[in-house]
Amino acid sequence: MMYCRVKDVMTQEVVRAHGETPFKQVARLLSDKRISGLPVVDDEEKVVGVISETDLLQHQTHQDDGYGHRRVHRPRLTLSARTAAAKARARTADHLMSRPAITATPDHYVTEAAQIMREHGVERLPVVDDKNRLVGIVTRGDLLRVFLRTDEDILRDVRRRVVLGLDVPRHMVDVGVDAGVVTLRGHLQRREDAALATWIAGHVDGVVAVTSHFTHRHGTRARSTTVASGHM
Numbered sequence: 357m358m359y360c361r362v363k364d365v366m367t368q369e370v371v372r373a374h375g376e377t378p379f380k381q382v383a384r385l386l387s388d389k390r391i392s393g394l395p396v397v398d399d400e401e402k403v404v405g406v407i408s409e410t411d412l413l414q415h416q417t418h419q420d421d422g423y424g425h426r427r428v429h430r431p432r433l434t435l436s437a438r439t440a441a442a443k444a445r446a447r448t449a450d451h452l453m454s455r456p457a458i459t460a461t462p463d464h465y466v467t468e469a470a471q472i473m474r475e476h477g478v479e480r481l482p483v484v485d486d487k488n489r490l491v492g493i494v495t496r497g498d499l500l501r502v503f504l505r506t507d508e509d510i511l512r513d514v515r516r517r518v519v520l521g522l523d524v525p526r527h528m529v530d531v532g533v534d535a536g537v538v539t540l541r542g543h544l545q546r547r548e549d550a551a552l553a554t555w556i557a558g559h560v561d562g563v564v565a566v567t568s569h570f571t572h573r574h575g576t577r578a579r580s581t582t583v584a585s586g587h588m
Contacts, residue, residue: 360561362469363462365501366483366492372397373407375450382449383412395482395490396453402488405453406480412452459484460494466561470499505562507533514538514557521556522549529553536564547572 371389373382373396385394386409393408446452460469460481469481473496483492511533519526524544532539538557544550550570557566 362464365498366494368492370493373449377449396449403457403482405455406457407453502561510562518553538566540568543571
């Protein structure tokens with residue numbers, strides 16, 4: 357099975373909250389469903405924010421530890437500090453959630469979703485349609501499923517894509533896969549084809565790294581290269 361796009365790995369039955377959902381009910385949902393976060397939607401099922409366990413923990417870490425003691429001068433709060441302080445007083449999902457929600461679409465590639473997560477430092481992405489309505493959710497664990505593909509599946513996929521990408525006969529490219537590490541050998545027309553073959557193989561789902569040992573038309577051995585996969 358190939359996991360190319362978010363729609364292939366996302367969970368469609370999504371636990372969600374609404375803006376008026378009480379704090380304790382949100383905590384109960386996370387505990388009962390054994391999840392670490394959930395999206396918040398409006399009455400039209402449009403995603404308006406996301407709540408994580410970290411948001412709930414603001415109640416513990418940002419309570420006023422000076423309560424009951426003499427008032428002391430505090431420096432002016434930064435925006436992030438003011439946001440944390442507001443979450444510490446939150447009673448409903450509307451005040452608890454982080455906004456705007458960072459989302460993905462069903463047709464995002466898995467690699468694109470992983471990049472979005474990395475750039476924004478989040479562990480889950482609500483998946484939305486073209487009207488921003490919730491249709492699923494994808495987590496880091498879901499994206500890592502691409503690495504559960506067998507070596508046999510990866511080999512067939514790499515061979516097919518490289519042959520098509522280079523437009524060469526199948527016998528010109530030899531492919532081996534061991535624990536997700538792809539080894540490419542063969543005799544190609546141009547030195548540039550070796551780089552292209554390595555790039556194509558590195559973007560196949562489940563590939564951990566690619567090593568190429570190609571020769572080209574004039575009999576000169578192309579430089580052996582090993583590159584990490586561009587997945588996550």
